[in-house]
Amino acid sequence: MLIYNTLTRKKEEFIPIHEGQVSMYVCGPTVYDLFHIGNARSFIMADIIRRYLEFKGFKVKFAMNLTDIDDKIIKKSNQENIEAKAVAEKYISAFLEDSLKLNIKRADLYPKATEHINDIIGLIKDLEEKGYAYNIDGNVFYDVSKFFGYGKLSGKKTDELESGARIEINEEKKNPLDFSLWKKAKIGEPSWESPWGKGRPGWHIECSAMSMKHLGETLDIHAGGSDLIFPHHENEIAQSEAHSGRKFVNYWMHFGFLNIQNEKMSKSLGNFFTARDVLSKFSAETIRLFFAQTHYAGPLNFSEELLTAAGKGQEKIVNLVERVNQLLSSDKAGQSTNSSSQADFNSFRESFVSAMDDDFNTPQATAVIFDFVKEANRIIDENPNLDKAFLEKILEFLSSTAQDVLGILNLNSVGNDNGKSLENDLIELLIRLRSKAKIEKNYKLSDEIRDELKKIGVVLQDQKEKTIYKKVKTDA
Ligand SMILES: [Zn+2]
Known part of the structure; x- marks a missing residue:
C-alpha cells in the first residue's frame, strides 16, 4: 500500500511501526462554532482512510484532538457573555452530533487540551531544560534557531518562512518564527497555574503533548488540512522531536482545500457553508460521494450543482440495492441453479483494492463501484431467474466497499420501505x-x-x- 508522504514529497510503501497496528492522529476542530463543509472534507477523508486501513485488517488507534481553549473561544465567550468552558462544551456537542450525521466513525480518543494541562506543562518544562524554550515574563516561546531541520515538512528554509508566512509579530520574541508554548494570563481569561505563572497553553504544544501521550513518541500517520503544514505541523515536529530525540511521524498526510468559486472556503473569508447547512439539503452518503470523487490531496470546488450530481450517482447505487432486495424477497429467487450467470465479482474487488492501495485513490475506487452497479444491473436484466447466492453477493460487495469503506451507502436505510420514508x-x-x-x-x-x-x-x-x-x- 502506497501513501504520499508530505515530509518526503513522494509515495512510499506503508510499513507500520507495529505489524498489524496503526496509530493515527488527526488535528480536530477548535470548538468555538459549527464546523464548515471545508472542515468536513478533511474529517470525512480521514474517516475513509481509517476505514480502509481497517478493511485491510489493521487495528487502528485513531485520535482526534478537540482544541477547547484558544483565542477564538475566548473571543466568543466575551461576545456571548458565557464562560469559555460553556462555549467549548456547546460546540463539542455540536461537533459530535454533526460528525455522526456525516457517518464519520467515532474516534477512539477525543483528547481535550484543558484535560491535558499537566502533560503540556511537563513537555514545556522538558523543552526549557533541554534549551529549546525561553521564558520572558511568563510568556514561554520555542526557540526555532535551536532546532536543526526546522522547515523540513514545508520544504522551506527559515528565511523563506519568515518572509512569506502569516506569523505573529511580537517584539518580545528573539526570532519572528519563534512561537508560543505558554501564554501569560490576561485579565478575565481562563488560566492555569504553571512554573511560569498563570497562563494557558499555545495551540501547537497541545497536539504534541496529546498525540505522544496517547499514541507514543512516533506515530504512524498524522493528518490534517494543508493549511496546517506551516506553522502548525512544522512546530509539532520541532517540539516533539526536540523532546524525544526520535522521529515524530512516519507518514504525514494533508487534505486539499475545499474552494468556493476557486477561493478557499474559510471562516475568516466568510464564504462558507456549515456542514449542518449542507446536511439539511443532502444526505451524508451524497456528501461523502461528492468528496470521494476527488482525491483527498487535491483542491475541490464546492457547489450545489456538483452535490446534486453526486446525489444522482448515489441514487444509482441505492436503486440497485432496492432491485436486489425486491428479487430476494420475491418467490423467484433461489430457484435457478444456473451458475453460468455468476459474474466474476472478484475482479471488481481487486480493482477497488488496487485503487485504494494507491494512496487512497477514492475517485478510482468510486468509479469501480459504478462499473459494478452497471454490470450487476446488466446481469439482472439478462437473467430473470438469478439464484439467491448471486444476489447476496451483490449486496456483500456493496456492503464491504461502498458502505463500510467509503460510507456512500447505508444498507440499513434501504429497507423494506424503499428506504426513504x-x-x-x-x-x-x-x-x-x-x-x-x-x-x-x-x-x-x-x-x-x-x-x-x-x-x-x-x-x-x-x-x-x-x-x-x-x-x-x-x-x-
Ligand atoms: Zn494539531
Missing part, C-alpha cells in the same frame, strides 16, 4: 442521538431510547462500530 429517517435520527448520548456517557438516556424504541417494535442491535435496527411486530 420519514419513519426510517426518524429511527436513524434516534440511533444517532443515542450514539451521541453514549459518547457523552449519558447511559440513562441511551438506554431509554433503546427501551422506548423496543416498545414500539424497533429493536436495536449494537454491532462493533454501528447500530443496526430491525422492525418487529408488537402486541399493541
Whole structure:
C-alpha cells in the first residue's frame, strides 16, 4: 500500500511501526462554532482512510484532538457573555452530533487540551531544560534557531518562512518564527497555574503533548488540512522531536482545500457553508460521494450543482440495492441453479483494492463501484431467474466497499420501505442521538431510547462500530 508522504514529497510503501497496528492522529476542530463543509472534507477523508486501513485488517488507534481553549473561544465567550468552558462544551456537542450525521466513525480518543494541562506543562518544562524554550515574563516561546531541520515538512528554509508566512509579530520574541508554548494570563481569561505563572497553553504544544501521550513518541500517520503544514505541523515536529530525540511521524498526510468559486472556503473569508447547512439539503452518503470523487490531496470546488450530481450517482447505487432486495424477497429467487450467470465479482474487488492501495485513490475506487452497479444491473436484466447466492453477493460487495469503506451507502436505510420514508429517517435520527448520548456517557438516556424504541417494535442491535435496527411486530 502506497501513501504520499508530505515530509518526503513522494509515495512510499506503508510499513507500520507495529505489524498489524496503526496509530493515527488527526488535528480536530477548535470548538468555538459549527464546523464548515471545508472542515468536513478533511474529517470525512480521514474517516475513509481509517476505514480502509481497517478493511485491510489493521487495528487502528485513531485520535482526534478537540482544541477547547484558544483565542477564538475566548473571543466568543466575551461576545456571548458565557464562560469559555460553556462555549467549548456547546460546540463539542455540536461537533459530535454533526460528525455522526456525516457517518464519520467515532474516534477512539477525543483528547481535550484543558484535560491535558499537566502533560503540556511537563513537555514545556522538558523543552526549557533541554534549551529549546525561553521564558520572558511568563510568556514561554520555542526557540526555532535551536532546532536543526526546522522547515523540513514545508520544504522551506527559515528565511523563506519568515518572509512569506502569516506569523505573529511580537517584539518580545528573539526570532519572528519563534512561537508560543505558554501564554501569560490576561485579565478575565481562563488560566492555569504553571512554573511560569498563570497562563494557558499555545495551540501547537497541545497536539504534541496529546498525540505522544496517547499514541507514543512516533506515530504512524498524522493528518490534517494543508493549511496546517506551516506553522502548525512544522512546530509539532520541532517540539516533539526536540523532546524525544526520535522521529515524530512516519507518514504525514494533508487534505486539499475545499474552494468556493476557486477561493478557499474559510471562516475568516466568510464564504462558507456549515456542514449542518449542507446536511439539511443532502444526505451524508451524497456528501461523502461528492468528496470521494476527488482525491483527498487535491483542491475541490464546492457547489450545489456538483452535490446534486453526486446525489444522482448515489441514487444509482441505492436503486440497485432496492432491485436486489425486491428479487430476494420475491418467490423467484433461489430457484435457478444456473451458475453460468455468476459474474466474476472478484475482479471488481481487486480493482477497488488496487485503487485504494494507491494512496487512497477514492475517485478510482468510486468509479469501480459504478462499473459494478452497471454490470450487476446488466446481469439482472439478462437473467430473470438469478439464484439467491448471486444476489447476496451483490449486496456483500456493496456492503464491504461502498458502505463500510467509503460510507456512500447505508444498507440499513434501504429497507423494506424503499428506504426513504420519514419513519426510517426518524429511527436513524434516534440511533444517532443515542450514539451521541453514549459518547457523552449519558447511559440513562441511551438506554431509554433503546427501551422506548423496543416498545414500539424497533429493536436495536449494537454491532462493533454501528447500530443496526430491525422492525418487529408488537402486541399493541
Ligand atoms: Zn494539531
